[in-house]
Amino acid sequence: MATKKLHIATRTVQDGYSPKNSEPRVAGIIQSTTYKFDTAEQIADVFDLKDTAHIYSRISNPTVNQLEEKINSLEGGTGALALSSGHAAVTLAILNLCSTGDHFVAAKSLYGGTINLFSTTLKKFGITCTFVDQDETMAELQKAIKPNTKLIFAESLTNPGMEVLDFEKFAAFASKNRLPLVIDNTFPTPVLCQPFKHGANIIIHSTTKFIDGHATSLGGVIVDGGNFNWENGKFPDFTEPDDSYHGARYAIDFKANPFVVKARTQLLRDLGPCMSPFNAFLTSQGCQTLALRMERHSENTLKLAQWLEKQKNVEWVKYPELESSPYHKLALKYLPNGSSGVMAFGYKGGIEETKQFINRLELAKLVVHVGDIRTSVVHPASMTHRQLNEEQLMDIKITPNLIRVSVGIEYIDDIIADFEQAL
Ligand SMILES: Cc1ncc(COP(=O)(O)O)c(C=O)c1O
Structure with a gap:
């Protein structure tokens, strides 16, 4: 299968499917559940991930897509996925990497809801977390790593302790263990800190906070740094064929942004925490200022x-x-x-x-x-x-x-x- 680019192309409802209309041209809110296609073959290609048109707004929507592109470019990523809340973004980022029996390491200074998710709810899914003091030495941090560890998670600036992450240490910690470094960058926003420049591989935002800025819209975003080697032997879900997409192999078929393609096409499709177009529009307004x-x-x-x-x-x-x-x-x-x-x-x-x-x-x-x-x-x-x-x-x-x-x-x-x- 040739390498595909799944920056969901932007088409309006009126345009439906047409290669001629593949340039972004959305001016307002596309408050639409679904999109018109002309032939059964066209729609089949989208289901097979051979085409990237919008098909149903649980998976993608032009207005939401615009917000994704904005945050992606602010962070300097290779692709982004907007979700219904910051919590949905954190949850999907973990589920994109961990299955029952897996483990991850998280800095213990986190938003209280994230601590609860990691220590209580994910445990019910058979996914366990070891919390570490982010100010510990590398040797101490290393003790938390297990053979089934799948990622390292931290906030760039912690809520509410306002501790700044030592990115250099954490990036070295993650790369030594061949694990992705997932950073919640909600507090600084990409305006004040761009974690990909400091070794992060995946960025999470609760856009509900500063990015929206006016307390109007819940939202979350996952941004892919496109800078992690998923073919290092630890992530078979990225390299083995996905039967639910006719054998797509994310790390191989979507080299630029396999993390968000997988999160969108598997988890958002199956679990459904999508952002509404109206929230995306308001959050985009927040980005302007x-x-x-x-x-x-x-x-x-x-x-x-x-x-x-x-x-x-x-x-x-x-x-x-x-x-x-x-x-x-x-x-x-x-x-x-x-x-x-x-x-x-x-x-x-x-x-x-x-x-x-x-x-x-x-x-x-x-x-x-x-x-x-x-x-x-x-x-x-x-x-x-x-x-x-x-x-x-x-x-x-x-x-x-x-x-x-x-x-x-x-x-x-x-x-x-x-x-x-x-x-
Ligand atoms: C740092 C951080 N991450 C994630 C979340 C969860 O975001 P949301 O409330 O949008 O679900 C919050 C919420 O306060 C937060 O402060």
């Missing part, structure tokens, strides 16, 4: 963090760009244009006093979200990470007084004034 917003989010967050560091009711402040941060050097190396819009600080007091402080905030809203243009706060111990027990919380350095702030793009003096009155 992303660079400008990330600059302002980062600038405001640094100013608020520096101000909070000087307040007597504040025990500590975590933001990698602060000189006091243990991640300052890594931030300069991997986030030279800003450390994004999230920071954490410890209120001087126990869990009750911390909750009362949050209740006194006015401009900063109590919202379980990050990355919106408006400032918001959460209390992870009682909200996003409440499913973890006390020991698990301390293990990932979430103290009862930790407040996570998603700093918006409002005028900084207004944000500081709100924190001042609440303190």
Whole structure:
């Protein structure tokens, strides 16, 4: 079978199938479930992966495709797949590599929902995860690797600890073990950090956060770096024929972006967590202002963090760009244009006093979200990470007084004034 390119070609509903209309020409939202073809042979070619036309919107859609192309080019990948949420993106990335009986390694500082997925839900599918401290030495990290390990997973900038990943170490760790490095790049976005430049092989985004930016649309994306050797003997699902696609061999037939082709054609087809065209349209709008917003989010967050560091009711402040941060050097190396819009600080007091402080905030809203243009706060111990027990919380350095702030793009003096009155 000749090498095929499965950047799903863009055709409108009206165009249907026609080689003449294979150039992208979508201007708005193609809110369509399905697409008209002229002959049975044409549609059969798509089912056989010989043609890449849109056939049914669970698998691809022109508006969603446009968003995929945008994020793919921002990350410098070889192909992208948009999904219904960030969680769907994380789940499909793991399922694309692991079957029952497989294992993977993940840094333990992660979004609480991801920890739960890895430690509880995937276990029910027979897929196990060993969590490692990302700041450990290479020799310690190596102890987590087993013969059935299929990938290494980490966040580029952790939620909510704001720890910057030592990419050099993790890329060496992954490549030494001939495993793909899968990076959740939600917090920096490709504007502030491009993990493929630092050795990542697959990138995940919850586009729900900064990429959308306006708290309107759930979404997720997987981006393929096209830079991993799937023919190294560890990934038979990429090299053996897939009977459900007439013997397609992803690593051989789709050399440019086998990871997303497989995720789309097997997992999205069978499990179905597709992004709606309307969400794709709104998320695309977010992409247009992303660079400008990330600059302002980062600038405001640094100013608020520096101000909070000087307040007597504040025990500590975590933001990698602060000189006091243990991640300052890594931030300069991997986030030279800003450390994004999230920071954490410890209120001087126990869990009750911390909750009362949050209740006194006015401009900063109590919202379980990050990355919106408006400032918001959460209390992870009682909200996003409440499913973890006390020991698990301390293990990932979430103290009862930790407040996570998603700093918006409002005028900084207004944000500081709100924190001042609440303190
Ligand atoms: C770093 C990170 N990854 C993934 C997710 C999951 O994304 P979603 O809420 O879009 O499913 C989140 C959600 O907060 C997150 O913060």
